[in-house]
Amino acid sequence: MIKLQNINKTFRVAKRQSGFGHAVKALFLREYELIHALSDISFTIPDGEMVGYIGPNGAGKSTTIKIMCGILTPDNGLCDIDGYTPWKERTAYVSTIGVVFGQRSQLWWDVPVIDSFELIRDIYKVDEKLYKDNLDELSVLLDLGELLKTPARSLSLGQRMRCEIAASLLHNPKTLFLDEPTIGLDAVSKIAVRQFIKKMNAEHGTTVILTTHDMQDIEALTERILLIGKGRILLDGSLSELRKRFSDHKTLVVEYNGAAPELCEGMTLVGAREGCLTLSLEPSLLSISDAIAHIAGKTELLDVSVSGVTSEEMVAAMYKEYHI
């Protein structure tokens, strides 16, 4: 159980104008600006839930993750994760969590990955049998195989990321924090990582908190999303609810032969070129089957495709609505 209550965090950031004069002046007198990275962040996540934590760049996602991992101390507010206050009981607490920081590495650069894993095993005091079982399972699921004997520096980004994720799970953490775990991965690796996270959650009941800019990660993994912007939680709900709320418009792309069909009520023309129309449908006025039937009656239909609003579009619309 993760519970955050009124968490605030402010950073002091040095600022100056560009140019030589200002650079010299800043040697003697620094000007600072206070940045409110987090304002009154509160939420609760029950055990075993997977939550997507989304927001534009600089919204405060990583800051929240760092606070929940005990790395950063907030200015004030309460945080209770399985009975621990992360920054106060850091050493005891962190053995129950796993973290992946997509932008950083926990593997030793010049030595084979397996050596880094063994170091982690010993730091977390994982017993030999459990370690072996976990390693075997992770190797199969994330397709590590030969990668384990390779120095981290020789791995590609995607290969390394799979090793990073495995490294964070060797000690069976109860809670897993993933800060942009699919950054830079190719399609195959992304799917592998997603399936893997899903499986961990289903089989071990691991609570997963995921930050990402890839909405497909969120679609594939999490039912619940938390939207943060300018340091505030703006929205807390399920993806499908949001989708309904934002738009249930459907887009219909029609390819036809012959004369352009007339439109009926409930359809709006979005785009047209020779032999192809893009229409927007209002499902409350006109069902998809009626729309297709209508067009089929007016012209010779060659191809038709229907799509809803993509998550990307929805998130962009949300960012716009909240001015973040």
Place this chain on the structure above:
Amino acid sequence: MRTYFAVFRMRFIAAFQYRIVAFSSMTTSLVWGFMSILAYAAFYRVNPDAFPMTFPQTVSYVWINQTFLLWFAVVFTDGDIESTLESGSIAYELARPADLYWRWFTRACAGRVAMSVLRLPALAAAFLLPGILKMTLPPDLIRLLLFVLSMVLALFVTVSFTMLMYVTMFHTISFRGIRLTVTAVTTFLSGGLIPLPFFPASIRGIVEALPFAAMQNIPLRIYNGNITGIDVIYGIGFQVFWLVTLIILGKLAMGYSLRKVVAQGG
């Protein structure tokens, strides 16, 4: 204990990856040692009584000083721990269930031990050199054992001082300034350039009370017989005193800094 053994082992393995570094640093040591001994020889020829150590004592001092250069260097040049702060992987370091001070302490010791082991052939070579360059053994086994004990303490004192430097790095963005300043000051004050007994009497009193005098100064002088008898016990006690003091200071400073640390970016 298992944690720290694992950290030691890992750092040791990592350091062993760099063969060319080991080979070239060993060659540098031999050449540098050779040149300083020749320079001292010239001074000793003018007036051997003007020095607080005999010439063979100075020769042993120079060779151990050169072989164990990385054992004693306050600023360890490979920047292993600094890089965790620079790259931000400190975020991972902090999310581990073991005390950061002792993990870094172990890691720093391991790097130094590994690099020194790789340089041991230089010491062996010094025993085989002809004439005035030849290194000599201490007079008895007890002295050798006291030397080893004092070497270990010197390593710990050096590393515990380095830990203070690492802690200050939590508060700065770039470490180059700190490293340059500390290198210059500590190499000189620890007897890394010239042995402390060679300092003028007026400042020797102060220099010999500083923590830097508890580093290579003591074991090297135990080895070559420059300090004997009760002074050896005093010297080792002096090392223990500074070791305990520096560890307490380091732990306090780190505890304070970790409450304020900001892992930047991403």
